[in-house]
Amino acid sequence: MKTLSIKDIAVEAGVSITTVSFIINGKARNKSISEAVIKKVEKIIAESGYKPNQIARSLRTGNSNIIGLIIEDISNSFFSRIARLIEDKAYKKGYKIIYSSTENNVEKAKELINMFKSRKVDGYIISPIKGLEEDIQQLLTDQKPVILFDRSLPGLDTNYVGADHFKATYESIASFIKQGRRRISLITTDIDVAQITARLEGYQKALEDHDIAYDENLVLKVHFNQEEDETRLQMEKLFRTVETDAILFATNYLAISGLKVLKQTGQKIGKNLSVMAYDDHEVFELHTPGISAIQQPLEEIAEAIIQLILRQLSSKTKLDNQQIIFPAKIVQR
Amino acid sequence: MKTLSIKDIAVEAGVSITTVSFIINGKARNKSISEAVIKKVEKIIAESGYKPNQIARSLRTGNSNIIGLIIEDISNSFFSRIARLIEDKAYKKGYKIIYSSTENNVEKAKELINMFKSRKVDGYIISPIKGLEEDIQQLLTDQKPVILFDRSLPGLDTNYVGADHFKATYESIASFIKQGRRRISLITTDIDVAQITARLEGYQKALEDHDIAYDENLVLKVHFNQEEDETRLQMEKLFRTVETDAILFATNYLAISGLKVLKQTGQKIGKNLSVMAYDDHEVFELHTPGISAIQQPLEEIAEAIIQLILRQLSSKTKLDNQQIIFPAKIVQR
DNA sequence: ATTGAGTAGTAAAACGTTTTACTTATTTAT
DNA sequence: ATAAATAAGTAAAACGTTTTACTACTCAAT
Numbered sequence: 076m077k078t079l080s081i082k083d084i085a086v087e088a089g090v091s092i093t094t095v096s097f098i099i100n101g102k103a104r105n106k107s108i109s110e111a112v113i114k115k116v117e118k119i120i121a122e123s124g125y126k127p128n129q130i131a132r133s134l135r136t137g138n139s140n141i142i143g144l145i146i147e148d149i150s151n152s153f154f155s156r157i158a159r160l161i162e163d164k165a166y167k168k169g170y171k172i173i174y175s176s177t178e179n180n181v182e183k184a185k186e187l188i189n190m191f192k193s194r195k196v197d198g199y200i201i202s203p204i205k206g207l208e209e210d211i212q213q214l215l216t217d218q219k220p221v222i223l224f225d226r227s228l229p230g231l232d233t234n235y236v237g238a239d240h241f242k243a244t245y246e247s248i249a250s251f252i253k254q255g256r257r258r259i260s261l262i263t264t265d266i267d268v269a270q271i272t273a274r275l276e277g278y279q280k281a282l283e284d285h286d287i288a289y290d291e292n293l294v295l296k297v298h299f300n301q302e303e304d305e306t307r308l309q310m311e312k313l314f315r316t317v318e319t320d321a322i323l324f325a326t327n328y329l330a331i332s333g334l335k336v337l338k339q340t341g342q343k344i345g346k347n348l349s350v351m352a353y354d355d356h357e358v359f360e361l362h363t364p365g366i367s368a369i370q371q372p373l374e375e376i377a378e379a380i381i382q383l384i385l386r387q388l389s390s391k392t393k394l395d396n397q398q399i400i401f402p403a404k405i406v407q408r
Numbered sequence: 409m410k411t412l413s414i415k416d417i418a419v420e421a422g423v424s425i426t427t428v429s430f431i432i433n434g435k436a437r438n439k440s441i442s443e444a445v446i447k448k449v450e451k452i453i454a455e456s457g458y459k460p461n462q463i464a465r466s467l468r469t470g471n472s473n474i475i476g477l478i479i480e481d482i483s484n485s486f487f488s489r490i491a492r493l494i495e496d497k498a499y500k501k502g503y504k505i506i507y508s509s510t511e512n513n514v515e516k517a518k519e520l521i522n523m524f525k526s527r528k529v530d531g532y533i534i535s536p537i538k539g540l541e542e543d544i545q546q547l548l549t550d551q552k553p554v555i556l557f558d559r560s561l562p563g564l565d566t567n568y569v570g571a572d573h574f575k576a577t578y579e580s581i582a583s584f585i586k587q588g589r590r591r592i593s594l595i596t597t598d599i600d601v602a603q604i605t606a607r608l609e610g611y612q613k614a615l616e617d618h619d620i621a622y623d624e625n626l627v628l629k630v631h632f633n634q635e636e637d638e639t640r641l642q643m644e645k646l647f648r649t650v651e652t653d654a655i656l657f658a659t660n661y662l663a664i665s666g667l668k669v670l671k672q673t674g675q676k677i678g679k680n681l682s683v684m685a686y687d688d689h690e691v692f693e694l695h696t697p698g699i700s701a702i703q704q705p706l707e708e709i710a711e712a713i714i715q716l717i718l719r720q721l722s723s724k725t726k727l728d729n730q731q732i733i734f735p736a737k738i739v740q741r
Numbered sequence: 742a743t744t745g746a747g748t749a750g751t752a753a754a755a756c757g758t759t760t761t762a763c764t765t766a767t768t769t770a771t
Numbered sequence: 772a773t774a775a776a777t778a779a780g781t782a783a784a785a786c787g788t789t790t791t792a793c794t795a796c797t798c799a800a801t
């Protein structure tokens with residue numbers, strides 16, 4: 076069974092291809108096609124189940140109704156939840172999402188951008204990594220809508236949606252100090268993106284403001300792409316050799332690894348040790364005792380991203396870039 | 409800056425479009441293009457950074473190098489992990505993935521299939537739901553490669569990759585019984601797909617084989633799309649009104665909800681109550697006490713799916729359908 | 742000298758749309 | 772009665788590829 080084309084519909088209705096196209100695209104009224112013809116063609120389309128070939132359409136119009144989503148790792152719950160929300164909202168507006176994970180690999184990320192380009196995606200939603208500056212700048216130069224989220228890249232003037240990582244970290248450290256903690260450890264990663272450095276800065280500033288000296292032995296920067304076993308070894312060593320009474324984990328997967336280490340070494344969270352995680356996770360809610368966490372407002376972030384990109388997509392002219400920063404919320408458990 | 413087309417390359421090299429096309433597609437040697445010309449054109453392509461327009465290519469060839477992935481919910485860790493693995497493997501073979509979540513909504517799923525059709529995806533990987541039989545049959549009739557996974561639909565002769573849900577459930581119940589449990593509860597969902605009914609059957613058969621009467625008060629079928637609060641209420645009522653000494657949760661998100669209820673009502677897991685979850689999750693590993701779980705071999709499943717679909721894609725003729733069933737593993741914690 | 746077989750390459754159709762510029766008939770305004 | 776405007780619709784170009792069928796030439800064999 077050959078799939079139907081617009082020509083088949085035109086022949087069946089005894090009108091030209093042009094007429095059918097106008098009707099499909101809702102331009103019939105402007106183009107003065109009679110009601111009678113419109114009705115007839117619409118009926119035939121409905122009965123035949125004809126669906127326009129999106130590929131041909133894209134080739135002609137130059138847009139695809141596809142938005143490219145580039146994230147670090149879809150199996151990370153922060154990203155999969157955001158992805159789900161974005162997909163949902165985009166879908167309602169007639170856009171589809173193609174996503175891909177970069178695994179923080181610059182080469183892969185570049186290839187992805189190229190692939191999306193050659194697929195003519197209409198816009199890009201990117202959780203960027205260092206090394207992508209030029210490629211993203213190129214997209215901007217080509218007038219493509221680009222929204223960065225979660226992290227931004229210094230020196231790049233783009234739309235950005237994220238949470239106030241600095242403030243959230245600052246406050247979480249301040250809350251530790253209020254509980255009487257003084258030897259506060261930060262476990263973070265070595266990826267050099269704004270969102271991660273902001274977390275370090277928030278940590279440092281909070282200590283400084285409370286007259287606690289910064290001790291670099293308390294800070295562990297885990298290499299991003301290493302095996303979890305290696306990470307756990309490093310943490311275990313830290314916990315064993317350095318005295319701490321509170322730990323802030325800068326990402327949820329680090330916190331999960333850390334909790335595994337604490338469980339294994341038998342160190343109890345509570346009277347002598349407080350723990351907080353950046354980005355909430357079901358693990359933290361169910362853990363005994365509950366683990367406090369910094370919650371980013373996922374729903375709001377996804378909504379802002381999609382609003383921003385749709386606004387761009389439907390505007391003929393280049394709009395001013397916007398930076399939207401949401402406060403993050405500390406959930407004490 | 410206009411994007412380059414094959415024509416620009418042809419002009420620059422002083423050859424025809426045809427010649428460039430042959431070179432791009434590695435057909436130059438067959439088609440007797442001289443080494444000198446090949447080298448020259450390749451050089452120009454490399455220097456200009458020209459990338460063929462995939463849309464035009466798809467329109468002409470009828471395939472897109474895109475595989476459509478339809479799952480229940482990308483924010484469910486089982487699916488997001490599978491998706492990540494599939495994406496990874498597909499990427500290495502030059503295929504991209506477009507995914508979408510059905511949320512167990514038949515209408516949405518049908519629309520998705522249509523959208524994928526009109527985008528001319530080369531193949532479909534689907535975690536199906538009841539009500540999709542006809543649409544999937546249509547894909548098969550159209551000779552499109554289709555792989556179902558996680559669940560299958562009765563009456564549909566397709567490729568299928570999944571785990572042996574019946575056996576895994578049977579064994580988990582048997583292990584409860586061996587521990588001396590007799591009042592074993594099953595908490596499952598009401599979606600009517602093979603993988604869920606198999607879990608119920610495994611439960612029933614295990615009881616029967618151990619001479620324990622089936623008691624329907626011990627079985628809770630939660631409505632799929634309901635709010636988590638409602639689910640928790642139902643569970644709480646069950647735990648309050650029915651005496652149980654073991655619970656098998658048929659999905660990991662149900663188990664997570666269940667653990668929250670147990671935590672809130674203060675019921676302890678251990679001497680008087682055993683718990684097991686279908687599909688592992690980090691929550692279960694870190695929970696105190698650890699929660700036993702049935703692990704599906706995600707890596708193998710993803711690998712089998714991708715093997716199967718690539719095999720189809722590269723074969724001219726329709727291959728025999730295969731059903732690949734992996735054993736699931738019980739992790740006692 | 743003619744035929745046949747290779748070598749090196751190209752012109753043009755086709756994929757299925759959208760859109761511009763056009764035609765023809767009818768109505769309205771003068 | 773005629774010019775201008777409107778209504779109803781269409782032909783054909785264009786988007787950027789791939790692929791089929793072709794040309795033009797050279798060389799070897801008869």
